[in-house]
Amino acid sequence: MMNFSNELRDELDEIEAAGLTKRERLLTSPQGAHITTVQGPALNFCANNYLGLANHPEVVAAAHEGLDGMGFGTASVRFICGTHTQHRELEKEIAEFLGTEDAILFPSAFDANGALFEVLLGNEDAVISDSLNHASIIDGVRLSKAKRFRYENRNMAELEQCLKDAQGSRRILVVTDGVFSMDGYIAPLAEITALAEQYGAAVAVDDSHATGILGSHGAGTPAHAGLSDRVDIVTGTLGKALGGASGGFVASTGEVVELLKQRGRPYLFSNAVAPSLVAGARTALRLAREGDDLRERLTKNAEHFRSRMTEAGFDLLPGSHPIVAVMFPGEDGARQASAIAEDMLKLGVYVIAFSFPVVPQGRARIRVQLSAAHSEADVDACVDAFIASRDRVAHR
Structure with a gap:
């Protein structure tokens, strides 16, 4: 069993060395557009809570x-x-x-x-x-x-x-x-x-x-x-x-x-x-x-996010769905996406980086998911955090 565990540790070390380790972040509040993690309060932009019904x-x-x-x-x-x-x-x-x-x-x-x-x-x-x-x-x-x-x-x-x-x-x-x-x-x-x-x-x-x-x-x-x-x-x-x-x-x-x-x-x-x-x-x-108003708000939030992120020079996959993939391609993309996501949490915005094997090699991204529960100010805060974290990570 010891050899088995050592082999698994080697595999885990390889995942860590490649910058592909996925870590859980602990929440201390109900799901919503605004949540609390053990690191503090945050705007949540990575939940599947599209209509804001998780804590309705x-x-x-x-x-x-x-x-x-x-x-x-x-x-x-x-x-x-x-x-x-x-x-x-x-x-x-x-x-x-x-x-x-x-x-x-x-x-x-x-x-x-x-x-x-x-x-x-x-x-x-x-x-x-x-x-x-x-x-x-x-x-x-x-x-x-x-x-x-x-x-x-x-x-x-x-x-x-x-x-x-x-x-x-x-x-x-x-x-x-x-x-x-x-x-x-x-x-x-x-x-x-x-x-x-x-x-x-x-x-x-x-x-x-x-x-x-x-x-x-x-x-x-x-x-x-x-x-x-x-x-x-x-x-x-x-x-x-x-x-x-x-x-x-x-x-x-x-x-x-x-x-x-x-x-x-x-x-x-x-x-x-x-x-x-x-x-x-x-x-x-x-x-x-009955939620046509929720879907209308969700669509507006997604359009606003896409527009502002494009103006800021980010690489987005095209589309109209509230899933918005912010791309970080190339060999160093996984590390860059992970570093920006970690830095954004310090700024109070919760997003998650995705890399291989969840997505193909060289196609790392931060997947942003908009919700009807987000306000326009929430969306603006998310974009501002992306810009600030991109600049901070680039100058490290």
Whole structure:
């Protein structure tokens, strides 16, 4: 065991020497635009709290009611004795929200993607995945015995070639993120669905970074593209715009949902989502559906941040989503991004640097995530901190 530990220590030392160590920062307050860390108060620009619902008083009150009425936990998986009436109510509400026949809850969106491919696809089938899809999709696909194809991010010529290569398979499933979490790019669903229909494939979208944000009433990228009736499966999370707690879902036809209930391992072998989280998520979902004003504020904040950062000479990936990647390319980019993020916390702005293996080598970045809870003054303070920290790091 000593040799094993020493080998792991060597690997950790290599990660540290490359400037790639990821460190947790401890919060001492609820999630929000303004938080407190052990280092002191800070503006938070790295949460998935897009609509500002993570500590919304109505969501918190609903969670308290769920806790008081249904207890702390289910102590069971769903099919034994872990299904409360509100689990089914939330599933129905998600399905109605997204325009599908039914939905099924999982402990996390990672589990939802972990269940999907193994259940639906066998060795006679094919799955085609975008190269920048989330790790949960990659891991879920690995669990499947299907033939695997991959196309470069949003490259429709490569997708079409994959579809041609997959012909003769019993089932073909194209899977893409709705919004790519490290870049803020929105998937070209119109082109994807058109190609899928041409070659007889189904389409699945992981909409974790779009549900509640994009489309009519926040119904996600299929609604944003006007294609809700042409996307076969939507997976998503309760852990971002919809209250920011935990839990995930698959929304699709009744047959897909029922088969996942019968064979989805994360559903069959994991405790049901806790009652307080279900109750809070139901309220968060209602607030999101009614939250056009929140989405308008979120859009304005993202536009203002992009405009000011561009004027200040920062390298931003293009887009309109509230995920904004501030790029630090090259061999020294990871160190530079990490140093600037650390310095910004001293100025009271909390952002996180991302580097390999979370993003490709040489493509380090600080991912900024805007929220409807931020004021214009908050956004200006974030930009000012970027400028000041860039200058301070450059002169060290």
